[in-house]
Amino acid sequence: xxxxxxxxxxxxxxxxxxxxxxxxxxxxxxxxxxxxxxxxxxxxxxxxxxxxxxxxxxxxxxxxxxxxxxxxxxxxxxxxxxxxxxxxxxxxxxxxxxxxxxxxxxxxxxxxxxxxxxxxxxxxxxxxxxxxxxxxxxxxxxxxxxxxxxxxxxxxxxxxxxxxxxxxxxxxxxxxxxxxxxxxxxxxxxxxxxxxxxxxxx
Numbered sequence: 313x314x315x316x317x318x319x320x321x322x323x324x325x326x327x328x329x330x331x332x333x334x335x336x337x338x339x340x341x342x343x344x345x346x347x348x349x350x351x352x353x354x355x356x357x358x359x360x361x362x363x364x365x366x367x368x369x370x371x372x373x374x375x376x377x378x379x380x381x382x383x384x385x386x387x388x389x390x391x392x393x394x395x396x397x398x399x400x401x402x403x404x405x406x407x408x409x410x411x412x413x414x415x416x417x418x419x420x421x422x423x424x425x426x427x428x429x430x431x432x433x434x435x436x437x438x439x440x441x442x443x444x445x446x447x448x449x450x451x452x453x454x455x456x457x458x459x460x461x462x463x464x465x466x467x468x469x470x471x472x473x474x475x476x477x478x479x480x481x482x483x484x485x486x487x488x489x490x491x492x493x494x495x496x497x498x499x500x501x502x503x504x505x506x507x508x509x510x511x512x513x514x
Contacts, residue, residue: 375446377422377439379404387411387419394418395450400443400472401458402426402465410458418456421446426459426468435471443472447480454484 323345330341348356372378373385380386387393387407397418401407407420423438447455457472459465469487476485 372422372424376420377404377424377442378407378420392417395446396453397456398443398447398450398452398454399456399458402460402468406458406460418454423459423468426464427471428464428467438468440472440475444475444479447476447483452480452483454486456486456488458488 326345327338327341330336330344331338333341336344348359351359369381370379371381373380373388374383375388376385378385378387382389394417397416398421399407399410399416399418400421400423401410402423402425404422407422410416410420421439421443423440423443425433425438427433427435427438446452455472455476457469459469459472473485473487476483
């Protein structure tokens with residue numbers, strides 16, 4: 313009997329669709345689907361319902377592109393936050409990692425990715441044009457670049473630093489200082505290391 317005849321169609325469909333998620337290859341998709349199916353039926357139902365609700369309610373903030381359940385996120389809407397300080401990160405989870413520190417009082421800009429030529433991601437695929445508009449509109453004093461400390465994150469940071477210094481010579485452009493292993497991701501960094509790297513930006 314051929315493999316196709318014994319492999320459940322529902323399982324194949326689940327695996328194929330999970331692989332649509334960026335960074336989820338065959339191995340990652342298998343882990344997620346098989347571990348989900350190990351849960352008790354009620355637990356599985358709760359997970360699926362939560363994901364469905366998130367996909368229906370969450371959308372990018374109209375100002376900064378942070379994932380939120382409102383048109384303009386709570387950070388951009390907060391009059392106590394200074395729009396003169398703008399922290400640039402790759403994804404929403406990076407901004408939320410910094411927010412957990414409860415130290416930064418500026419606002420964010422989510423690039424929605426990073427420059428990765430091998431994956432076909434160019435600067436034009438990111439929200440860089442909107443970033444430039446915000447810097448000009450809000451007379452930003454400092455742009456803090458907090459992309460991930462890996463090859464793509466460094467390439468993105470270098471591109472942005474050159475672009476911003478050429479376009480806005482009077483704006484301070486700083487880079488978060490990482491005492492972290494190269495290749496790590498911001499969302500997995502412990503809070504103390506992240507706080508120190510933010511304080512010691514250059």
